[in-house]
Amino acid sequence: MAKNKETQIEINDENFREKVLEASKNTPIIVDFWAEWCMPCLMLSPILESLAEEYQGKFILAKGNTDDTKETTSKYKVQGIPNVKMFKNGKIVAEFVGSLPEDSVREWLDKNL
Amino acid sequence: MKIYDLIIIGAGPAGLTSALYAARYRLDVLVISTILGGTMPEAHKVWNFPSYNEISGIELTKKMYEQIKNLNVEIKNEIVTSIEKKKETFEIKTQKNSYQSKKVIITSGREKAKLNLKNEEKFLGKGIHYCATCDSTFYKNKIVAVVGGGNSAMSAALLLGGYAKKVYVIYRGTELKNAEKMLVEQVKNNKKIEFIFNVNVVELIGKDNLESIKLSSDKKLALDGLFIEVGSLPNKEIFKKLKLEYEKDFIKVNNKQETDIKGIFAAGDVTNNPLKQIITACGEGAIAAYSVYLEIQQNLER
Numbered sequence: 001m002a003k004n005k006e007t008q009i010e011i012n013d014e015n016f017r018e019k020v021l022e023a024s025k026n027t028p029i030i031v032d033f034w035a036e037w038c039m040p041c042l043m044l045s046p047i048l049e050s051l052a053e054e055y056q057g058k059f060i061l062a063k064g065n066t067d068d069t070k071e072t073t074s075k076y077k078v079q080g081i082p083n084v085k086m087f088k089n090g091k092i093v094a095e096f097v098g099s100l101p102e103d104s105v106r107e108w109l110d111k112n113l
Numbered sequence: 114m115k116i117y118d119l120i121i122i123g124a125g126p127a128g129l130t131s132a133l134y135a136a137r138y139r140l141d142v143l144v145i146s147t148i149l150g151g152t153m154p155e156a157h158k159v160w161n162f163p164s165y166n167e168i169s170g171i172e173l174t175k176k177m178y179e180q181i182k183n184l185n186v187e188i189k190n191e192i193v194t195s196i197e198k199k200k201e202t203f204e205i206k207t208q209k210n211s212y213q214s215k216k217v218i219i220t221s222g223r224e225k226a227k228l229n230l231k232n233e234e235k236f237l238g239k240g241i242h243y244c245a246t247c248d249s250t251f252y253k254n255k256i257v258a259v260v261g262g263g264n265s266a267m268s269a270a271l272l273l274g275g276y277a278k279k280v281y282v283i284y285r286g287t288e289l290k291n292a293e294k295m296l297v298e299q300v301k302n303n304k305k306i307e308f309i310f311n312v313n314v315v316e317l318i319g320k321d322n323l324e325s326i327k328l329s330s331d332k333k334l335a336l337d338g339l340f341i342e343v344g345s346l347p348n349k350e351i352f353k354k355l356k357l358e359y360e361k362d363f364i365k366v367n368n369k370q371e372t373d374i375k376g377i378f379a380a381g382d383v384t385n386n387p388l389k390q391i392i393t394a395c396g397e398g399a400i401a402a403y404s405v406y407l408e409i410q411q412n413l414e415r
Binding site: 035038039077079081101 | 147148149150154155169171174190191192208209237238239240242244246247248250251252322337338
């Protein structure tokens with residue numbers, strides 16, 4: 001299936017303003033702060049990725065490896081991962097810390113999107 | 114509905130080894146788990162798994178997973194809510210599905226104990242942590258504390274010592290007899306780490322984030338993060354309908370890893386074994402899978 005819309009992007013400190021803050025004025029951006037050494041992150045990531053595809057552009061999943069987002073995580077006081085934040089109009093409107101099963105992530109999306 | 118030969122609940126070292134053996138016995142096996150590796154990936158470094166001088170828990174998890182993935186073992190990321198004995202089979206319910214199997218191996222491990230203090234939930238990921246491996250890097254040059262006196266508390270303190278400028282280890286006793294001696298020596302030799310013995314944490318203080326804690330000695334400690342490593346217990350909720358026999362809070366098993374319910378086996382940290390390590394969990398997982406295999410063979414021959 002050809003993708004009409006980009007549903008998933010990679011972000012870092014340099015492009016955070018453009019790809020998250022600015023872009024969230026048009027489409028909700030869900031940032032997933034994760035790291036290689038964090039197993040709960042590795043469990044949550046595929047769930048978010050498949051939901052991003054399923055929701056077909058209702059939100060864009062922005063994956064932020066904590067190695068590439070040190071300034072951003074410090075600015076937003078991210079102290080625990082996985083850390084998921086939903087941005088609308090440049091502001092955080094919802095967030096959660098820790099891995100969740102698919103149904104709970106779906107519920108969180110439907111409630112906040 | 115499909116009936117599996119075997120359903121394994123949990124994917125820590127016990128569950129993954131059970132799956133490895135079961136698949137090689139050509140049993141039709143399903144693994145249900147929400148966290149690959151169980152608590153193993155939280156081990157920053159493992160120094161006592163034969164064949165590796167030193168390996169991270171996450172790397173070991175990946176290696177074990179690779180091995181069973183090559184055997185095409187089916188793994189579902191779902192939360193098991195109950196196990197029930199039916200006439201010929203067992204029914205395992207998850208939050209959204211239901212599965213049937215001839216045999217079950219429970220390898221659901223333990224859940225980390227909480228301090229059960231006010232604000233503990235509120236500060237989760239905002240100063241309160243249960244996974245030092247995941248979250249240590251956010252505490253560069255900060256002040257942190259670890260609560261607990263076992264191996265996981267010692268490992269957490271060592272790991273945090275690599276980032277934080279100060280690490281307190283808060284323990285209700287004085288003798289660290291539950292921890293490996295070599296590990297304790299390493300902690301004691303680390304100048305950043307300071308022990309506070311004979312106290313409990315009684316209050317978590319802060320506005321949006323944890324800012325300080327109060328100890329039972331009435332002392333207040335300003336902190337950026339608190340890592341909780343006060344032990345762990347099996348989640349017995351999912352076995353409620355089974356009426357399993359326990360020893361203290363752990364499932365009682367014999368040397369074939371059988372529980373008192375025919376067809377249900379258990380392995381790893383969830384059992385009443387005397388030592389709870391990756392290597393012992395693997396061993397028990399292998400035995401459990403072998404016992405399942407023998408029972409299934411016997412039933413076929415009948």
